[in-house]
Amino acid sequence: MTQTLLFACDLSEENRAAYARAIRLAHESGARLDVIHVLDPYLPRRVLHDLEEAVVADMQAMLTDIREDYALPEPRTLLQTVAGASYAEIIREAHDREVDMIVLGSHRKRGQPDLVAGTTLARVLRSAPCPVLSVSQPANRDWQDILVPVDFSLGSRHILRETLKRFPEARLTLLHAWDIPGERELGSDKEYARWRDREVERLRCQLERETDQLMSELDSVPDLELVLEQGDPLEVLLTRLRRQPPDLLALSCRGQLGRHSHITEALLSEPHCDIMLCRAW
Numbered sequence: 001m002t003q004t005l006l007f008a009c010d011l012s013e014e015n016r017a018a019y020a021r022a023i024r025l026a027h028e029s030g031a032r033l034d035v036i037h038v039l040d041p042y043l044p045r046r047v048l049h050d051l052e053e054a055v056v057a058d059m060q061a062m063l064t065d066i067r068e069d070y071a072l073p074e075p076r077t078l079l080q081t082v083a084g085a086s087y088a089e090i091i092r093e094a095h096d097r098e099v100d101m102i103v104l105g106s107h108r109k110r111g112q113p114d115l116v117a118g119t120t121l122a123r124v125l126r127s128a129p130c131p132v133l134s135v136s137q138p139a140n141r142d143w144q145d146i147l148v149p150v151d152f153s154l155g156s157r158h159i160l161r162e163t164l165k166r167f168p169e170a171r172l173t174l175l176h177a178w179d180i181p182g183e184r185e186l187g188s189d190k191e192y193a194r195w196r197d198r199e200v201e202r203l204r205c206q207l208e209r210e211t212d213q214l215m216s217e218l219d220s221v222p223d224l225e226l227v228l229e230q231g232d233p234l235e236v237l238l239t240r241l242r243r244q245p246p247d248l249l250a251l252s253c254r255g256q257l258g259r260h261s262h263i264t265e266a267l268l269s270e271p272h273c274d275i276m277l278c279r280a281w
Contacts, residue, residue: 003031006099008090008120011037011058018105020066020139021274026075031100034078035059036093041083052081070139087123095129102128106136106271121268125253131162131278136271137247143274146170147246149177149237152210155252159278161214163250171223173246174211177236178203178228200228234266241272253277 007022009015019035026033037055039048059079067074082089094102104121125132148163150156163172180199186192207226229236241249249272253264267275 003029004097004099005029005031005033005101005103006090006094006097007033007035007103008086008124009035009037009059009062010105011055011062012105015105016062016066017138018103018133018135019062020070021133021135022103023063023066023072023075024070024139025101025103025133026077027072030075032076032078034080034093034097034099035063036090037081038086038089039081039083043083048083055081087120087127090120090124091127091129099130101130102132104132104134106134106268106275122265125264125277125279128279131166131276132253134268134271134275134277137274141247143167143247144170145173145246146248146250147173147175147240147273148250149175149233149252150207150210151176151233152206153252155278157210157214159250159252159276160211161217162278163276164214167248170248171225173225173227174207175227175229175237175240176203176207177233178230179232180230204228238266238270241267245272247273249273249275251275251277253279 005022005026007019009019022033022035025031037059039051039055043051056079063074063077063079066072082093084092090102090104093099102124104124106121121132121134146163146167148156148160150160160174163170178200180196182192204226207228211224211226229240231239249267251264251267264277
C-alpha cells in the first residue's frame with residue numbers, strides 16, 4: 001500500500017521549515033506528499049475560484065524553492081485547496097486519504113501554553129487518526145537522537161512502537177520520571193534508601209521487559225538507552241530538553257483534559273526540537 005504524508009500549508013514563512021521537512025520525509029520514505037491549503041468557506045464563489053489557482057501556484061513555487069534550497073528531488077506530490085474550518089478539514093482529509101502522518105508547523109505563540117488548546121495544531125492532535133509531526137527546526141537537521149518519554153501505559157507503548165517502526169536507525173532514549181513516596185520525609189534513612197533503590201531497579205527491569213517485548217515484534221533493533229529520573233514528569237522532561245535537546249521528541253498524546261494534556265500544551269508552547277505526537281487509542 002502506498003504511503004501518504006499530509007502537509008497542511010498556510011504559505012507563511014514560519015511554515016517553511018515544516019514544508020521542507022515534509023518534502024524530505026516523503027523523499028526518504030518514498031511516500032506521496034499531499035499538500036493542502038484550507039480556504040475560508042464564506043468567501044464569494046468567484047473569489048474562491050480565483051484564489052484556488054493563486055494558492056496552488058504559490059504552493060508549487062514554494063515547493064520548487066525549498067527543493068532547490070535543500071537539494072532534494074521532487075517527491076510524488078499532490079497540491080490541492082479545500083474550504084472549511086482548518087482543523088476539521090485536515091482531520092477529514094487525513095481520514096479520507098488514509099494518510100500515514102500529518103505534518104504541521106509549530107505553535108507560533110511561544111511561551112504561552114494557555115493559548116495552545118484552541119490552535120489548529122492542538123485540535124488536530126485530539127482527533128488525528130495517525131501520528132502528527134509538529135516541526136520547528138530546519139529540515140537539514142537529521143533525526144539521529146530521539147527522546148521517548150514512557151510511563152508503562154498503552155499510550156507510551158503505542159508511541160514507542162511507532163518510533164521503532166519509523167526510525168529503526170536512530171538512537172532512542174527512553175525517559176521515565178519516577179516519584180517514590182516518602183522521599184522528602186525518609187530520604188536520609190538507610191533502610192528507606194535500600195527500599196528506594198530496590199524500587200528503582202524494579203522499575204528499570206519492568207521497562208526493559210516492556211521494551212524487549214516490543215523489540216521481539218520488530219525486524220531491527222536500534223541503539224537504545226534507558227534513563228530513570230526522579231521528579232515531576234513535566235519538570236523532568238523540560239529539564240532534559242533544555243539541557244540535552246534531542247533531534248526529535250516522540251510523545252504520546254491522550255487528547256483529553258487533565259495532566260497529560262497540560263504536559264503536551266507546555267511542550268508545544270516551548271518547542272526545543274521537532275515533536276511527533278501519537279494519539280493513544
